[in-house]
Every structure is written in C-alpha cells, then in structure tokens.
Amino acid sequence: MIDLDAIGSGLPVAGHARELRDALAGRRMVVQAPPGTGKTTFVPPLVASTVPGRVVVTQPRRIAARAAARRLAALTGTRAGEYAAHTVRGESTLTPGTRVEFVTTGVLIQRLLRDPELAGVDAVILDEVHERHLDADLAVAMVCELAELRDDLTVAAMSATLDAAMWAGLLGAGSTGDGEPAPVVEVGSVLHPLEIRWAPAAGSATDARGVRRAFIDHVVAQTVQAFWDTGGGALVFMPGAREVDAVVAGLKGLPELAGTDVMALYGRMDSHSQDAALRPTEKPRIVVATSVAESSLTVPGVRLVIDSGLSREPRLDRGRQMTGLVTVRESKASATQRAGRAARLGPGVAVRCLRHEDWAGMDAESPPEAEHADLVGPLLTLACWGSPRGQGMRLPGALPPDRVAGAEEELRGLGALDADGRVTPRGREFSQIPADPRLARALLDSGEIGSRAAAEVVAMLASDERAPDGDLVALLRTLRSGRHPGSRGWRRQARRLEGLVPHVPGRRTTADAQVGTVVALAHPGWIARSRGGRGDGGGGYLLVSGTGADLPRGSALAGQEWLAVAETSRVAGHGSGAVIRAAVPIDEGLARAAAAGLETTEDRAVWRSGRIAGRRVHRLGAVTLTSTPVKPSRAASRSAVVAALREEGMGIDGHGVFTWSRNALELRRRLGLLHRVLGDPWPGMDEETLASRAEEWLGPELDALARGRGAGGASMTTALRRLLPWPAAVRIDELVPEAVVVPTGSHIRLEYPEVGSDLAPVLAVKLQECFGWTDGPTVCDGRVKVVLHLLSPARRPLAVTDDLASFWVNAYPGVRAENRGRYIKHPWPEDPLTASPQRGTKRSGR
Template structure:
C-alpha cells in the first residue's frame, strides 16, 4: 500500500475503530464522499476475514475505477489481489481477495450460490443512493448473514442515516468519519427561464450552464472543474459547447467506453473540465477538482402504474445530492460551487432523493425475490416496503409470462429466466425466441433491445444500421450478444428475416404492447395503453410490436420510442395467451344488445351481433343503472318526474320515512322498487313508465297522505286547481305556484304544503301570463308592492280588474265584463 496516499484519506484515521467493529461482523461506515470509504475499508475488511471480499458499486464505471485505484495504491496488477466484475467484463482471478462488482452482479451470484461459498465479507457501498438493486442486495445479504455467523457485512453510506442501516443489519457497529473540507464558497446563479421543457433540459438552460463554467474557469485558470448535468445527451452537448475553453473538456457517463471513462478520471494532464452525470456525485471520485458547476437537475426513472409506461424524467435534485456534489470542490483546497438556482429555490428542494422503489417497475425485483424464496419480499428487511399497487401490476406481468404462479412463487421457467443477466421480459424472449430465429440472432436482438442509445424509433432499421457499423457501440453490442448467446438454448440459424425476428422477440417480451392502428392513426395496445407515433416516424403498418415508450406531453396516449411492424399472424401467435372470445352484453341506444367479440387483450378483432342471454342482459342493464343512473338509462316520464320531485320535497321537509329518490339512492335499492321492470326490459319488453314502480318506495302507512302533504295541484280563491312546480331532485329551491294575480284577490296568507313546513313561492302573473311579481309573503305584497304593480298595469290590461283593495275584491279568472 502506498502509505502516503492512503494516510492522507480522512477515513484512514479510523482504521483501528473499523477493526474493532469488524469483530461483531456487522458494521456501518458513515462518511461523506471523498473520505476514502471505497479505498480504505475493503483492505481492512480483507485482513479481518477469511475468503474473498465482495464490494458492490451501483454503477459499472464506479466498480472499474475503484478496482483500478485500489490496485494502484497496492502496487499490484488487476486481478491479484484486487479485481472487478461487471456485465461482460472481469479482471477477477482465483487469487483475487477484493472484488469490486456492480450490485446486479452480486444479486445474480446470490441466486446462483445462496451461501456465497468462499466469500468472507460483503461490503455494500453507497447504500444511501437507494437504487432498487441496492435495497434488494442489502435485504438478501442480511438474511444470509443470519445463517452464516462468519460472514462480515459492511454497509457504507455518505449521508447521516447510519443508525437506520445499522438496524436493518440487526444491530451493527457504526464507524463515522467527518470529511476534512477546505473553505467552500457557494454561489447562486439562477437561470432567467425554465430549466426544463417538453424535451427535458432546455437548450437555453444548458447555454447558461456553459456560460457559468466559462466564467468560473477563467476566474480560476489553475483549477479543474466538474460540471453536473442530468444525462448523457446534456453531457455531450455541453462538451461540444465548451470546446473554446482552451483546455481539455471531457465527458463522463455510463455509456462511454472504458478508455474514455479512464481519460476523464486521469488528472495527469493538468487543469481540465469534466462534464458528468450523477455518476460522479458520490460513488466515483474525480481527482483534482476545485470547481463544481451544478445544474441541480437529475434524471430519474419513473413508472406510470396506470399505463404501464416507464421513462426517464428530468427533475430538480435533492438538497442531499446537491450538497454531495458541492463537496467535491473542497477536498484538496479552497473550492467554489456554483448552483444554477436561487437560494429561495434551494429551500423548496426535497431534503433527500426519493428511493427508486417508490417509482420503479418492480418486474425484475419481484422475480429476484421469488427466486430467492421470498415472494413479494414478505418478511424481508427491505429499507422501504414495496408499494402494493406496483407489486400487483408487476406480479400480473410475471404471471402472464409464466415466470411466477398465482401466489408469487417462482416457476421452473422463472428460475431459468432469473439466471440470465437481462431484464425478465428480454430473458424470457431469449429463451422463447432462440428455437424460432436461432440462438445467435435471438442473442443479438436481446442485446440490441437492452441498449437504450438508439437514434430512431424503427427497431428493424436501427438493427440493420448497427450491423453495418464499426463503432464502439457496435463492438459492445456484438460482445454482449456473444455473452447472451451462451445463455440461450443452442439453436441453428433460421431463414426468418431480421425484421420478422425483431418483431417476434419484441412481441414475446411485451405481449401487452402489441398494438393495432385506430381510424385516427393512433394505436391501441393489448394492455389498453394508447400509443401515438412521434412526428416524422418511419414506422407504418396496421400492427406494431412496441418495445419502449414515454409519456406524451400532448395527450393521454404514450409516444412510441421504439417499435417494429409485425404481421397479424405473428401478433396473434406471440399474444396467444391474451386471445379471448366473449359475449359482450351492454345497454346501448335504449335496449340490451349483445355481440360475440374476439379480442387480443383490449384490442377488438371481430364483433358479431347475437341474441342476448337473459341473465347476461339483466346483469348488463343493472350495471348500466348503477353506473349511469336510472334516469339516464330508462328515462323519467313527465308523470314519473313530477312524482319524484314531490317525493324529494317531502324527504327534504319531513325526512324519514319518506324515501330518498336521488339517483345514487335509487340505484342502491333497485330490487325494492324496480326488479320486475328490470327483468321485463332484459327480456325485450319496452321501457315502462317509472311512476308506478316509484310508488313502491312509499311508506305504506304514509302513502295515503301523499296528495295531502305534497299535492300535485292547489286550489286558488277562484276555485282553479293550479299545478305546483316542484324543484329538481337535490335542489334547495322552493316549490313554485305560478298563478294570475287576479285569481288571488282575497287571499291574505301565503299557502303552504308539507304540513306547513314548505311555504310556496308565488309567481303572480299578468292576464297574459307574464310575471308581474314574485313573493313568498302575500300579505306584505298586497300592503306594499301591489300599488305599484296596479299603477303600471291597469292601463295595459284595462279589461281586467285592478281594485284598490285586493283583500276585499272578488277573485276573477276572466275580464271585468265576463264576470268570471
């Protein structure tokens, strides 16, 4: 070990504490980024245990860099005693004592060898980042440690939640170290406009980040700078935009080949600018940095449970994340951190990042847990319980692929799929597709689908372009295909064309996203999700097999990101388990109609009218009544509507036992008042008048008082029986009596109904039937407003009586001459 470099790390001062804690075999190391956790802890653990020490990293680039740095400090070659293993690459040998791996590699090893034979310790680094794989690994290793007393488990966190991790490990010792930071200047530099738009990060905001970088570098020309942006696209654009700086500007993200990643981590060339994603936030140290420019943006996966659509979303980073980024600038000396927001914006940021489990697709996680023997993670010490809605959706998909049973227990096919280092849908497609298209071609297609760096949305076209290319991406693709081919059933090449082979594997992997074109040229998928093609898409055809999509900003449909045309026969074969033939019976256009429907999931293939079954017809009618309401389905005749409004006023004024006749209440009591009519209509009879069945709800002991308490008409002083206007059901409006003013002469008190509890509102009309006055206090009207009404209208209607004293005048229906 190169003691000078080792001793300069803050955590090196805690080696004796760490050795004492390791005696209990359960340790949590809490220390900020840059203090040497990844460098100091693994060798100390290796000295304390027998067997290999496995150290997890959340990202491949971090695993490679950590192994290389520790090998450098020990003056050894990769593989002995320090090596690494990531997907498709390994320097580990039989002599390796400390092996850095990605968390995904550890999970597959645990499934292959649940005892981890030959392993003396597992060091779980960066557990605070809360990646889903990290949470699973922590819980699974903690369970293994309960069976293996000799297995040491160390969890390392860069945030102040050590006690929480200690409790998850069953009570671990905590070793805490503070970072030795130099003075750090924080500057606030908000952008005048929005940081994001419908595409993600806005171009103007990236220009703002570039301007801040130029300003900071020119102010401190002897310092290296680290610029944080949310994704690889932003990294590449910013690197190109800073080409005028006159110093090396290097990208750093997970899609780069190892050589270019190494170049960004080598500070031998002097001051430089490294533009990085969150990979450089805590799990990876970029040496020589004294300036940090932080966009304060992150790119996180989001899964829409309702539509089954996942995608990366650009969001404001958390305060914890921004704090770790800024700290990178003050490891070596006084530093500068520039945040692309205001101090007020900082106050509104979330304190910590949301655990990935809260918004992730859990399909892969559930298959891993099922293979581990803990379906759904029941009884496991997961840092955050799995959200039930996400568990239900993911388990349903695994069941549709035949990978788990109804109770979440893994099937034999599920075990074969879980052993393949690929997403479950693709691993299942690899096994199913190899006999159909050949093992090499199936592996090539799965490797191609696993990489999300495609330029276009037409998968067949993109694969053809990749076959002709000689780029680093194409070389990685071929290497990955070779690795996957070893996992596939041995099958000779076939004559199936490339586009048909891609379509078959995509449809096999995502049968729920087999889609058919609608009349408006959008698509309906078997799962019910609607899809729309992006502008300028090359894709065409009635049927598509969709592999990837993202939420659309312009409507409810999701936008296709990657798909391939598929013929109908192949779509039916790949989605055979989704095919169903049902008789669809529903209330439609005033009658029960039935169709024999053949469907692929939510896609209707054919629909033929048939005679409805009596039982199905009655169920369909009841469903319509419950969903839409009695009035919308069967309609209220004038008589039924008037009766219903009268009953509603009685209920409002007198309460029980008068019935609630609101739509919800009526639908809840269908059997009490409408059962015979439902059966008749379901059998083909005409819709009846609902007045008679509605009377079945009347309380028998009160039914005889209906016309007394809520009369349909009321007799006015002339002897006319005038119809009352009852308000709509649910309204608080009064009951209205619209009557000619002359018919009310001599009427001194406002009439009432409902045993005096409802005072009528009188609309007093002219001889022509036009409203003259509205009053609920007739006596006050005669004494006051009547004089003005008389003066205004006696000349307009001279043939009708307008007495000065309406209280003693004879009420009349007709003119003065008629005497009526």
C-alpha cells in the first residue's frame, strides 16, 4: 500500500490533495504549480490511487523521466519498476507490475502510433506542457482525441506557468469544441524571501563565434563571490554544454572552493553523472547546468542561483531552410523560474548577469517550438495518426503553413507521403523506427553496407554524442571500441534498430564508407561540394540544397572535394552564416547515388557579356557537375533575354541590356509625361512596366538577341514607338512637342522631366528672344505650363518663371538693372512688351 501522506510530506502540492481528487472525478484536470512545489512527485501516485491501470507521465527530457521515476521509487521504498519506472529511448525499467511510468513525450507518441487505444493505460499525465515542445503539443492533441473514444481514460496536464486556462480549454473542449473547460487546480508558490542582484559583464556576452570567454570568466567570478556571501548550494545556469564545461573547469581547483563539489548537469551526460548532481549531499556544492534544471528537475540544497541570462534555442533560418541552435537572451518566464530555485528551502539570492534595464526588453515567454522547429518528423506523425497537417486536432497552436508545405515536400521526396499529404506504406515503415524519418530512410536503404553497420551509424547520429572536431568516423570507431562513455547505450540502441529492419549481411566496407552512406542517404540535400572543386584547400562548400556553408577554421576535413554533412549550425557574421559541425568525406559516385532524385541535365541559355550563350548543365541539386557549350533553343534564348532585362535592367541608366540614344531617352520622358497627365491610353514608362511588356514592344530586338546578335544595333526609339496608342499616337508631337518656336522664330528643344518626377518641362531660352511674349508655352493640351529658364547672352540663368506676363512687370526691371552694364552690346529695353525680340547684339539687329 502506497502512503500518499509520506510521499507528499513537505510538498506544497500535497495540501491540495482533496481538490485534486475532486477535479479527477471528471477525468480531466489541469494543475498549475510553479517548479519545486512537488507536482511531478505527488500528482502521479495520487492519480494512480484513483484508477486500476497504469499511469503514464510524460517528461520533456530523458534526464527528467529518469530522475522522477527514481525519486518516486525511493519515496515508496520500492525497486525500479515495482511501482515507478521510466522508459526513454533505448532504456526502460518497466515491468508488468509498474503503476506509474515516466516517459518522454516521444516515447508516448510512438506508443500511440503502435497502439492508438493505449491498452493497459488508464491515465495520462502531460507534465511541463508550458515548455511548448513540439512533441508535447502533438501528444496533447493525440491524447485528447483518444480520450474522446475512451471514457475511462483520465487525462491531466501540468504547467509551471500562468497558462492553465488554455490547457483547460483544450482538455475540456470535446469533439465539437463546445465542452466545458477542465477544472484547474492552482498550487501557489511557497517561496522564502528572494534577493535579486544584477551583475552585468563588461561588454557583450556573445560575439559571432558564440559565448565570449570573457563572459564565462565573469560568471565564474560572480559564482565564487556570491557562493561565500550566501552559503548553501549554488546552481549556475549556462546556455549549453560547452559553456557548462567551461564554467566547471574555471571553478574547479580554485583555492577559494577547496572542499566544494563542482558538478555539471546537462542532457547528454551519462546517467551516473546526472544522478550524482541530483543526489543530496552534505558537502558544499555548485552545480552548473543548462535549462534542464529550470523546471523539470529539482537540484537539492540550492540557496544561490547564478543566471547567465542566456538560453540556447532552435531557430529556423528561413533563407537557408536550416534549423540550428542559437544563443539568445532568455525570456522573463525562464529568468523567473531560474531565480525561484534559490528560495525553496529558505531565503535565497539570485544573481543575474545582465543589466537591470535589460529586463524591460526581454520576451515574456519563450516562443513555442512549433514556430521554428523542423516539421518533417511531426508531420509524418500526424499523417500516420490520420490527421494530415493536424487538421481538426486540438493543437495548442497552429503549425506555420509555409513550413508545413516545405516539410511535406521533403516527405514526399522520401516517399513517405502522397500528393494529398496522406501517409504511404513506406511512411508507415519510417514511423515504426524510433528516429527522424530521414535516418529511418537511411536505415532501410543502406543495404549495401549491411543492416548492422547501418543501425550502428543511425544510432550514433540519433544519439546526443558529439563528434570530436566534427569527425563522425572517429566517433563511430570510439563507440565501437567500448572506450566511449556512451558506448553501452549506443550499442543497445543499435541492436534495437537492427531488429526493426530485415537482416542484410552487406559487404565489407570501411567505417568511412558506412558513415558516408548513411549520412548521404539521410540528408541528400546536405551533400556538399567544395566551391573550389578538386584540390581546393579552403573551407567553403555549396550544399546540394543551394545553401553555402563553411568548415570551422583548422578542420581536418578541409580540402575534401565532397562531404556528406550531418550537422550544421548558424553563426552570425561567419562567412556564409552556416558552419558544418559534423560531416564525413565521400566521393562523387556516392553523392550522386544518394541524391539521384536531385540529379538533372538541362540546356540553358544565359545572358553573358552582352550576348546569349548556351550551356548544357549537369547538376546535382544546386551543385554543377559539368557545364559545356551548346546552341540554345530559340525559346530558351528569348526567355533568357527577358530574364536579363529584369535582372540587369533595360539600360536606361546606362547599365543594362540595351543602349539608349538621346532621342530614345527623350521620347521615353515625353511619353512618361503624357501617361502622368493624361493616363490611358498612353503607356507607363517606368522600367518595371517596360520590362513586363517587353514582348509587346521589343519583339524584333528580342528575336535578334535570341539569334546571338549583340544589343548595340537596336534602336530603342523605334521600339518605343510600337507602344504608341492608335489613333491617339498621331497627336504626340502636338501634345508633347520636341521643340517650341519662340518669338524670334528659333526652334528650341524642350527638356522633359524624368519618368516618375512631378516636375514640368523646361525651356531654356535667352531672355532677349522672348521680348513681347506674354503667354508662355504649354503642353498636354494646355494642362501643363512649361517652365522658362531665362538666360543671359552668355547663357547663364537669370530667372525662372512659368508666368511671363508677371515676370515682365515685376521681375524684369531688377534683372535689367543688374545686367545692362554687364552685357552692353545686347538690348535691355525699358518696355520689353513692345520691344522686338532679338537673337544677337543690338548692332546685328537679329
């Protein structure tokens, strides 16, 4: 008999036992309780006391599932599996007598796909749903659908943040969406006084390469100082495993910390080391952890928290279609949860390594993983569940439509989905393998190297183990030797995977070939070729997907012509922006075999150096294998010319396909004014419009270029006239004349404004040629006045006006007084309205 009072002793959530039982009467419940209140420890056995079958409790991380099961086993005085068990990838303590089983959300999803009724399970508790991991979102929706079919199934969701109302609505909505929300049990935080200190570092915490060494040293210094000021255990939060190890290394061996245990805690550590960090101890202790210790784990004895203020989260680079871990500023919710860890046992201190004023600019919550995660695996899960794209399911948030389309396209390329998004028999095969669909494809299709070798490589790639210097072959050899700390778990998972596929003996191959085959088949779009080709010693590569990527400086892989890439990351300010973190050299034959569906040969016409050139291009995706000269087809050539017009421009500004004469530019400006003032049927003259109508007015010129002629002989004036509307075209010289006749009889050219300008045409004319002229010229049927630039005999500007009558009366006297002594040979009559206009001097009389 399990003693719930003993399990709940000292746990704030235990004080709500009656409320929890009442809520469970309706078989739906949401528990809102902050970290440290004991919900993961107390609620599962309480639920188990109300149902006859097994209770499955999801956790976001393997480390959390293991820790929760071991703690509950310890509190109940039972061995692993007798009452509480855990099941994570490749590891399980489950027995037929287990009453409470802690699993990762991925394990629950796999079970639901194999057994949609969850036979033998009478309750599902979805823990830490506030973290909004994509697997957890899918699990919530799938369990809600199952609960509609199974009236006897109890479903509970537990959240550490103030979002309980949303989860209550999802759990209680019913199939029609109009059900009553599930009851919410709120457990208050029992916090002792908490002091917040702000300790910003000098300079930025990160640079283009990641977290700066100076910032890590700052965290070490703050930890040492605060540790002795406060007493008790310390919990230091860093964004990733590399930074955790760096802080641990900086703290160990310091004379100030003699006798203090300094320990690391992150997801990919072996279970023994994780257990050591979570086990209570009498010695002073500093635990340096990633976000795993934020909400789903409880580190005992903590009275001090040092918060770096940083978090490592996946982000999708939409341009490169790569998801990579990026170091970002934590959210306010994360900072609050981290700080709260210091005040569970008594008064605590939280030191935040950022400025107080930074707080206002921090996000309230971390974004849901669905906004930036790789959707290939989740979409296959939804299709196997019978709900392509999650349509009709109660997902906590909609999946981004643009990325759904991209992921479905990739799944269709793998043969996992049909054109309507429904799962295919091959997709069903993938779903039975507990790995990413791409790795599942590689496991099934790597028959040449044998099923055992393929399973070993897939197990390695699916694990949390990191290749030294990105060398995957070296990692595989170390795992096979048994010297690697993760060798035992890796071999167990490899055997499991091997048992899921038909046995294929394979031929003897090298480790390089084995790793290369699996990686290339799993990620054909990430096969990469050196940008310099053979013998290039640089680190720049072009992926088959079209993305550029670089090797880290000093990489042993530099100089390899072809690579099969397994892992990349985004690094701002680093060359292409993408860095190859794990890869293996391959040859061109393997590259082409693995990405056979992406290999194409096409004849292309390209615009180069002012002429059309034809090339027969043999490509592997975006990677050009060969390119040889050919005579392009007329249609392809013509299309290339039109594309060049859009990309390089029409040549109006002097740079582009065609050369425009002065007359052509002037005609374009005249037509542009007509379109601006009179509108249709006069055509628009902006470059975008001209390019879009190129087939209408540039037909002969396009044909000539398509036949291989140069653009230099094309008359753009003749071409533009093809756009003139008939019969209105006959009035063009009347509406927008090239020149105006002034009183002396001179024909003076008008300067029309640039297309897109709102200015008027300009007539630059000597002042003396305008004597007696009171009504200045107009264009566009009198709608636009021409602006006169009245010039001196030396053709220097004297005045600007579009109202000559006013100018002669008001401005001319001043102009005359200022210039008659300067230009004494030229007439400056007192009455310009009665004087005769003259082109030359007084003596010439002209």
